[in-house]
Amino acid sequence: MTHSIILLAAETAGKEGGLFDIDATLPLMAIQFLFLVLILNATFYKPLSKAIDERDEFIRKNQLDARERLSKTEQLASQYEQELATARRQSQQIVADAQAEAEKVAAEKIAAAVKEAQAQREQAAQEIEQQKQEALASLEQQVDTLSQQIMEKLLGTQLVGQR
Amino acid sequence: MLNILRITNFAHLAELEVGKHLYWQIGNLKVHGQVFLTSWFVITLLVIVSIAATRNINRIPRGLQNFMEYALEFIRDLAKNQIGEKEYRPWVPFVGTLFLFIFVSNWSGALVPFRLIHLPEGELAAPTSDINTTVALALLTSLAYFYAGFSKKGLGYFGNYVQPVPFMLPFKIIEDFTKPLSLSFRLFGNILADELVVGVLVLLVPLFVPLPVMALGLFTSAIQALIFATLAAAYIGEAMEDHGHGEEHGEHA
Numbered sequence: 001m002t003h004s005i006i007l008l009a010a011e012t013a014g015k016e017g018g019l020f021d022i023d024a025t026l027p028l029m030a031i032q033f034l035f036l037v038l039i040l041n042a043t044f045y046k047p048l049s050k051a052i053d054e055r056d057e058f059i060r061k062n063q064l065d066a067r068e069r070l071s072k073t074e075q076l077a078s079q080y081e082q083e084l085a086t087a088r089r090q091s092q093q094i095v096a097d098a099q100a101e102a103e104k105v106a107a108e109k110i111a112a113a114v115k116e117a118q119a120q121r122e123q124a125a126q127e128i129e130q131q132k133q134e135a136l137a138s139l140e141q142q143v144d145t146l147s148q149q150i151m152e153k154l155l156g157t158q159l160v161g162q163r
Numbered sequence: 164m165l166n167i168l169r170i171t172n173f174a175h176l177a178e179l180e181v182g183k184h185l186y187w188q189i190g191n192l193k194v195h196g197q198v199f200l201t202s203w204f205v206i207t208l209l210v211i212v213s214i215a216a217t218r219n220i221n222r223i224p225r226g227l228q229n230f231m232e233y234a235l236e237f238i239r240d241l242a243k244n245q246i247g248e249k250e251y252r253p254w255v256p257f258v259g260t261l262f263l264f265i266f267v268s269n270w271s272g273a274l275v276p277f278r279l280i281h282l283p284e285g286e287l288a289a290p291t292s293d294i295n296t297t298v299a300l301a302l303l304t305s306l307a308y309f310y311a312g313f314s315k316k317g318l319g320y321f322g323n324y325v326q327p328v329p330f331m332l333p334f335k336i337i338e339d340f341t342k343p344l345s346l347s348f349r350l351f352g353n354i355l356a357d358e359l360v361v362g363v364l365v366l367l368v369p370l371f372v373p374l375p376v377m378a379l380g381l382f383t384s385a386i387q388a389l390i391f392a393t394l395a396a397a398y399i400g401e402a403m404e405d406h407g408h409g410e411e412h413g414e415h416a
Binding site: 018019020021022023024025026027028029030032033034036037039040041043044045047048049051052054055058 | 181182184189192193194195198199202206209210213214216217220222224228231232235236239255256257259260263264290293294295296298299300302303355
């Protein structure tokens, strides 16, 4: 059956019609195609190309913008970090200074207190010594008078007065 | 009637006509009516779809606009690859329309049941299964690449014929004839053969068996559209290519 189709196709080529029948369809089709190109150029290629290009432009601009902002942010972040580091260093310095000062003050006060205490102790010791001396002196005095009195009592007043 | 094969049981489906045309008389010119009918169908479809896709263009494409943008990007890539980054833009409409027209023609021939519509003579089929259409497209391609060459280099275009060696001259001249010939016959042959194979298979086994061949037909149809457009773009790109020795050395230096 396929054989007969091929044969028939070849056969008809000779008569009117046939597979390779080239006529006015060709130029008309070409003109029609060119019109199609023009129509599609106006309704399809131009608007959509424009849309795509505009979108590309938009995306590129946004991307550029975003990149710029990102770099700015990074810069700011690094700046803040730096500031933070200096602030921390300063605070540590301040704490250390304060500690040193406090230690110094404490040491001074302790030294003063120790000195004062020593002075008071010495003074107290001196006073004690003095009072001891005084007490001994008065005691000696009293010993004299007491011994006088004891002798008077024992020997009588005349005897004592004779002596 | 010789070239109408008929199996009486399947009078409507199992019918194969080859080389019969519905003739329209315009003045004293004859044209193939069935080709124009289907080509008008294809053109209307393309125009309606492109108008629908671009009627309301958004920055974020949706639906049809998205699809057509995909198609446009595909065509632009094709033209860019063949013609080159610098020159491809003005040729996108021509190459793209070649691709879209051939593609939609081929697929409408395979997918739209044109044959159910009865004509007095001949039958509706893909416009590209008629030699007139394919020759018209191929000749337009030839004109296009001549135009591209002359508009780019003026008469210097003839220099292409003796590049890289003058010995090539006859072959280059023959090429100008073989290019449209091969373009048109490749497309015509593929599409017609596909339709005939499907027709014959339907004639023999009208159920299921032709389906794989039909699927294969869809594949070849798409490939043929791609090949035609790619070759057209390649010819245009070739015509505009720089062969100047001095420039070339300058560029490579």
